[in-house]
Amino acid sequence: MREDVNVNWADIGSASFGGILIGAAAAALLLATGKTAGVSGVIEGVLLRERGEAGWKLTFLLGLLAGGVLLSLFRPSSFTTLPHPSIGWAIGGGLLVGFGTRLSGGCTSGHGICGLGRLSKRSFVAVLVFMGVAMLVRTVL
Amino acid sequence: MRLPIAFACGLVFAIGLGFSGMLKPEKVVGFLEFEDPTLLFVMGPAVLIYAIAAWQRRGPERPVDLPLVAGAAAFGAGWGLTGICPGPAIVNLANPDPFFLAFVAAVLAGIGARAALRRASI
Numbered sequence: 586m587r588e589d590v591n592v593n594w595a596d597i598g599s600a601s602f603g604g605i606l607i608g609a610a611a612a613a614l615l616l617a618t619g620k621t622a623g624v625s626g627v628i629e630g631v632l633l634r635e636r637g638e639a640g641w642k643l644t645f646l647l648g649l650l651a652g653g654v655l656l657s658l659f660r661p662s663s664f665t666t667l668p669h670p671s672i673g674w675a676i677g678g679g680l681l682v683g684f685g686t687r688l689s690g691g692c693t694s695g696h697g698i699c700g701l702g703r704l705s706k707r708s709f710v711a712v713l714v715f716m717g718v719a720m721l722v723r724t725v726l
Numbered sequence: 727m728r729l730p731i732a733f734a735c736g737l738v739f740a741i742g743l744g745f746s747g748m749l750k751p752e753k754v755v756g757f758l759e760f761e762d763p764t765l766l767f768v769m770g771p772a773v774l775i776y777a778i779a780a781w782q783r784r785g786p787e788r789p790v791d792l793p794l795v796a797g798a799a800a801f802g803a804g805w806g807l808t809g810i811c812p813g814p815a816i817v818n819l820a821n822p823d824p825f826f827l828a829f830v831a832a833v834l835a836g837i838g839a840r841a842a843l844r845r846a847s848i
Contacts, residue, residue, distance in 0.1 A: 597767045599745050604768035606742025608775030614735040615779050618728050622739060624813040629837050641732040646816060648736020653820025655737070656744040663744035664818065667752055669825035674808055679815075679829040681804025683836020686812060688797025693811040694739075696798070697769060702776030703784055710790045711798040716758075718802030723758040726807070 611699055614645075623695020624649070625686035689715075740817045742772075749817055751809030758806055 611622035620641060629635075630642035656663045669675070686692040689711050691700055696715075700708020746768040747753040756762030805811050810818075810829055818826040 596747060597764055600747050600764045601767045601771050603742045603744065603746030603748070604771035605775060606738050606745065607768070608742075608772035610735045610737075610739035610742060611772070612776050612779030613738075614732065615776070615783070617731045617735075620732070622735060624811075624816065625833075625837070628812060628816070628833065629841070632834055632837055633841055641728050644729045645732040645736040645739075648733040648738075649740045649813070649816045650736075650820055651733070652737040652740020652744070653817040656741065656749075656817070657820050660744055663747075663749050664821060665750040665752060667750075669823075670808075672825060672828050675810075675825050675828040676832045678804040678808035678810065679832025680836040680839075681800045681807070682811065682815075682829075683833035683838075684840050685797045685800030685802070685804060685836070687837050687840035689794045689801060690797070692801060692813070693805075694813050698772045698776055699780070701769075701773045703780045704777070705784075705787060707787060707790055707794055711794055714795055714798035715802035715805060718799045719758050719806030720760075722803055722806030723755065 607694075607698065608702075611694070611702075615699070621695060621699045623691050623699055625683070625692040626690070626695055628683075629687055685715075739813070743814055743817050749814045751814075754805070754809035754811075754814075758809070 614620050614622045618641065622645070627642040627645050630638045631646060633639075635642070682692070686695075689696070691697075691708065691711060693715075696705075696708040696711040701712060743749050747764055748768060753762060753764060757765040801811075808829065810826075812833060815826055815830050815833060819830060
């Protein structure tokens with residue numbers, strides 16, 4: 586921890602509430618449909634029009650977007666107000682995120698929440714690797 | 727019934743991301759730079775609740791292999807460069823913003839590239 590670390594406990598309370606909602610949504614999807622709320626796999630299913638899967642995956646994505654619209658109406662502080670880096674970062678980062686998540690079979694939701702919650706050894710390794718590499722990238726940048 | 731359930735779960739998932747702070751790339755970057763522990767307080771309850779629901783649903787698992795590790799490393803690099811992962815990227819599309827649009831377009835291209843490689847059985 587650096588000296589400029591300033592933990593805001595109100596933020597942490599609302600973050601934990603957010604975590605509860607995320608966990609509850611993923612748990613409800615599992616219990617009601619047997620499906621895993623992994624967003625990279627959901628996007629892939631829609632993109633590749635997976636037989637029997639693309640329907641629920643598309644409605645899940647529409648739910649994410651609808652949630653985003655509600656947030657921008659009623660809780661606009663959920664979104665960043667900082668300027669973005671140049672668009673090249675979005676393209677390079679997005680390519681790595683899209684390719685990497687499907688090669689490893691999950692992202693922060695699929696491996697990080699559902700996989701860890703399932704006590705999956707593969708997800709445990711994936712989370713250690715993607716967090717470790719991301720931290721390394723931040724120290725190099 | 728499956729479609730409305732999926733819609734509702736996606737909606738609640740997005741609201742949760744909003745409260746978590748993780749729609750903001752700077753919050754993720756703060757965590758990755760060891761300045762802001764908030765992400766742990768998001769993942770903790772989320773994993774715990776999911777673990778209760780997934781109790782006794784563990785099936786046989788493939789072993790850890792190279793695609794898993796290499797893919798996670800590539801994802802980690804992109805996540806570290808931008809502070810954005812797929813869920814927050816989609817939710818951020820609710821606001822018109824060329825940066826997130828470009829990110830999601832690139833994610834689609836990356837997913838397509840992986841699928842093309844798989845079809846070529848690489």
